[in-house]
Amino acid sequence: MTDVRFSISATDGAARSGEITLPRGVIRTPAFMPVGTAATVKAMLPQSVRETGADVLLGNTYHLMLRPGAERIAKLGGLHTFMGWERPILTDSGGFQVMSLAGLRKISEEGVRFQSHIDGAREFLTPERAMEIQRLLGSDIQMVLDECPAYPAGEAEIEKSLALSMRWARRSRAAFGDQPGHACFGIVQGGVYPHLRQRSVHELTAIGFDGYALGGLAVGEAQAQMFDVLEATTPHMPVDRPRYLMGVGKPDDIVGAVLRGVDMFDCVLPTRSGRNGQAFTRNGPLNLRNAAHAEDLGPLDPDCACPACRGFSRAYLHHVVKAGEIIAAMLLSWHNLTYYQDLMAGLRAAIAGGTADAFAAGVAAAYAGARARSGEKG
């Protein structure tokens, strides 16, 4: 339906490696999308984000519609020019953050009424408005509006929510219309219930999208349960369309999902952890606040080529984290985003080489059970 192409160059079991080609650039998959919530990947310049290896950013419709506003961004030339990132941008629909951040939410068939968490202003988001906002932003990959039920929820509640999400998906797809060079993704819902997930896939593919996301995961369920849902769902999804697991996650979540056929990810974890003094390394997570680092002249991760690892010791990073200096957020965000992009590059190479299982096992050994936080968005 568009001139967006997805080509798979290698597979290893259910894992796939390939490229999504958009007018603004190629996205190498499996891909990790840094989150640029309010038109900035926090504590990073756009050029630095690119230097970590990122091909695509995620922008948050909810934040941008409230401030500075979609019409204003359109007037200023679109989100890419506004924030200085000329490569692809995927935008969410705003639905998830309305549910998690906004006040006084009221969901109806028509859409969702809520209050801005910034100034209390009353807002109304419908599938049509969500798509209009994403078009005004100039988003390359636009997501349908869906309902995001709180976890845990019973089967009847999930089934009812899914039905609404599927009606909204149809309206979203119609509102997206025909935008050459831009893609529209549907979102598979259905909670932890395989038959509902499969029904969702069936209904979405009947509508027809450029890609299919998995929503409502990483919201509190155990990793094993998330993997079970993926195993029950991805085999039913179109092979020739990218699959995007929203809001995931920790390194071991990502490698496990890639083994189960997922192509795209986004998560605030690398940047949020960076602002909190936590680093991801090839040997697992590190808390730089820990006094053990106070006189450690070694780098954060000897195998990393980012500016934090090339130019500074753990002792320095410990000091600036403890002192609350902005450079701590800058260096640790840069490092963590580099780690995530290196992780994706490692996955792509492992898939091409037929060693995805071994690669994933190595990451899982370093991260399984690590108490780094995940499943948080925006």
Place this chain on the structure above:
Amino acid sequence: MTDVRFSISATDGAARSGEITLPRGVIRTPAFMPVGTAATVKAMLPQSVRETGADVLLGNTYHLMLRPGAERIAKLGGLHTFMGWERPILTDSGGFQVMSLAGLRKISEEGVRFQSHIDGAREFLTPERAMEIQRLLGSDIQMVLDECPAYPAGEAEIEKSLALSMRWARRSRAAFGDQPGHACFGIVQGGVYPHLRQRSVHELTAIGFDGYALGGLAVGEAQAQMFDVLEATTPHMPVDRPRYLMGVGKPDDIVGAVLRGVDMFDCVLPTRSGRNGQAFTRNGPLNLRNAAHAEDLGPLDPDCACPACRGFSRAYLHHVVKAGEIIAAMLLSWHNLTYYQDLMAGLRAAIAGGTADAFAAGVAAAYAGARARSGEKG
């Protein structure tokens, strides 16, 4: 007394332009030193600070002695390696910040007792300890410990304080000893009283220093009064030694002081203002919070080559300032430091070309009366 050289290549009236040559690099004068309080120029990477044109940084003895500690920095290889800045560093003696930040201060002939503003720990700073700390840090230009009386103060109080500062200067100089490749600067005190300033110069030159700073200015007095003090003091200072006006200041303060024979400056204003959404431009100060910038596609300063001006609009900067995003502090600090270094380069060129008065008048026209804050340190 050391192998530190100061050469003057051009003069224009009382203004001088030249170079201070240290083993770690050349400092072009008039020079502006960004403040790297706690081993970081806030919101900047060291390489970015260098890209603005800075030849030398200022480090704060007070902050560094409390956290991470001078002995620890020495153990880790010295301040330059620790913070990733291999060019010259000037350190203050800690005296000013003890007076302005610490708790429970008690000054005696021996030194000053105080409580850390970080954890309340009891500390004791003497002239000998101040110099030992600076030596442990590996500072290229080390400042004597002086007493910094609060402004305003009467003549008798200033005279008594000056006498103590001169005794501390002698002890500081003796403690500095002989450090090839490192310089020791005395600090001229005496408040707003010309005869006390001149007495201070006389006593310090009798001791003999590599350079002479002017302390106790930009502490609340009017600009005209500060300029009067400079005019009454600099003609009595050695011609062949650099003169450093501590903690100054706004652009019009700096150009006025250069016309009166000052060679070096430091101030937190460009970085602190940057974190507060204020920018320095060739047309005067700008407050990016102002709604007038919300849809302005123009750059902050069309004549500036910094990343903020090359890559982003005023509208974007307004947005990220309003949203409290870290990138606002990063971009505006970078821009403001670039503005200050461009200002110094402009002054050096004007002195060489014999147009210092006209250059200074242009800056004063843009900044005189502007309510940007000045006179703040650390």
